Amino acid sequence: MKQRSIGFFAYAVITAVILSSCALILPELDIMSWSPGNDEPVNIDDLIISVEFSREPDHVLAEEAFSLTNQDGNTVNGRFSWEGSSLRLTPYSSLEANIEYSIKVETSVEDAYGGSLNEAFYKSFRTGSEGVRPVVEAVYPADRAVISSRNASVTVTFDRQMDFESVLKGFSISPDISGVSLLNDSGRVFSFTPAELWSLQQEYNIKISTDAASSVGYSIGSEYETSFTVSSDLTPPSVISVSTVDDATILADSIINTGWEKNSAIAVYFSEEVDQDSAESSVTLEPAASFDVDFDDSVTPARMIISFDDNLEWHTVYRLSISTALTDAADNAMEDSVVRRFFIDGASSMPPSVAKADFAPAGGSTVCF
Structure with missing residues (x-):
């Protein structure tokens, strides 16, 4: 029984020595790489501050051993994060331009086996000017x-x-x-x-x-x-004339055109073929009234017809506008907007009125007025 105990003790001692020897032959903890590296000046927009250890160290000890300071010796505070054996510092505020910064990792950092840095790690870098990205x-x-x-x-x-x-x-x-x-x-x-x-x-x-x-x-x-x-066409389109469809009465610019009928359609003649979608969206009428825009393909270079869904209001001035949103087939925009004003007072549009009334009172003579 005593012999077995001695044998077991010897086995335990040998095992401990072997395990201890394995731990002893592990290489010292080292820093394999760091960022931003030796390239200068460092672009503030792309800046990553990190160190990669040869083995994953104790996180708390590593964070306590790590420091970032500026050229005046002031510590830059930030948030630590880990990815495997890489420790990264994200500063709470942006680093300054044209300033030298220093990264230091003290030898107090250790891994799970007690391995530490043989000597403190120290590197410096300089930030570049603001706006270092090309524009x-x-x-x-x-x-x-x-x-x-x-x-x-x-x-x-x-x-x-x-x-x-x-x-x-x-x-x-x-x-x-x-x-x-x-x-x-x-x-x-x-x-x-x-x-x-x-x-x-x-x-x-x-x-x-x-x-x-x-x-x-x-x-x-x-x-x-x-x-x-x-495009070989660099000439913008223009409005040649605006008139009635029925009798081709011209709507003059800068005046209020009178004698206009409440149901008269309007013809707009252009200097060249225009983009029909842009032409339709360029037309406005004030006061608002519902209207349709069509193109007469039998007329060249281009004639646009504006017809109203309902009769316009009697004794009302309307303002027709064609904006510079209108373009031609080559996407040239009309340079100046076109405005025409017209007054609905045509003879055929006049509402009916009482011309004469006869009144015959009971037992009396007829009274006219």
């Missing part, structure tokens, strides 16, 4: 512009020197068209020249994705989009 300053053609040149180059001007390969990757045109891309000597102006002619009456959409980055690696941050249309 698109201008694009030609301008957004929603209509151009006539079918071989015009598209140019994108940035506020700083750009990386050509990243801009090329981020630049796209839809519908797709082949061409040659260049970056000028300053590195700020990117150009695209089509290898074939732009299609007429075609809208092209330009997109610059967040792949586009400056020469030091900062992206534009948010996608940029613009569009333009290629």
Whole structure:
């Protein structure tokens, strides 16, 4: 019995020594990587402050051992979070621009086996200027512009020197068209020249994705989009005349036109073919009255007919407006709105009235008035 106890004790001692030896041969706790790293200056918008340990340490001890201070020695407070063996600090307020900051991890941090840092970890970084992301300053053609040149180059001007390969990757045109891309000597102006002619009456959409980055690696941050249309027609439409449909009486500008009938339809003649949907939405009448807008296809270049669903009110001045929302087939907008005023006092629209009445009292003579 005594011999068995001695044997068991010896086994326990040997096991403890083996386990202790295993613990002893574990490497010291180390920091494998840190962010923001050695790149300077650091973009405040993209800033991540973190350290990655070689093994997951005790979270409380690690957070107590970690500190972030500015160049004046003031501690930056924030919220800690963990992802595996990586500790991340999110400051409660944004870091300042053009300031040096220091990350330090004391040797008091330990893992589950008691392993700690052989020496304190210390790194510093400097933040860059505010607005370190590149910005698109201008694009030609301008957004929603209509151009006539079918071989015009598209140019994108940035506020700083750009990386050509990243801009090329981020630049796209839809519908797709082949061409040659260049970056000028300053590195700020990117150009695209089509290898074939732009299609007429075609809208092209330009997109610059967040792949586009400056020469030091900062992206534009948010996608940029613009569009333009290629057209040989750059002349805006205009109203030639406004008149009645029945007798072609012209409605003059700047006066109140009289003699207008309550059920007269209005004809509007244009200088060219217009977009019918935009024309319909451009017409308003005050006081409000229900009306229909139609186009007479037998008349060129274009005649629009405005007819009223109900008779207009007698002795009322109406104001007809055609706004600059009206466009032609090439999307050129009318430059000036058109206004006509007319007074419903036509002879055929006059309400009936009593012209004569005879009154014969009982037993007396007839009285006329």
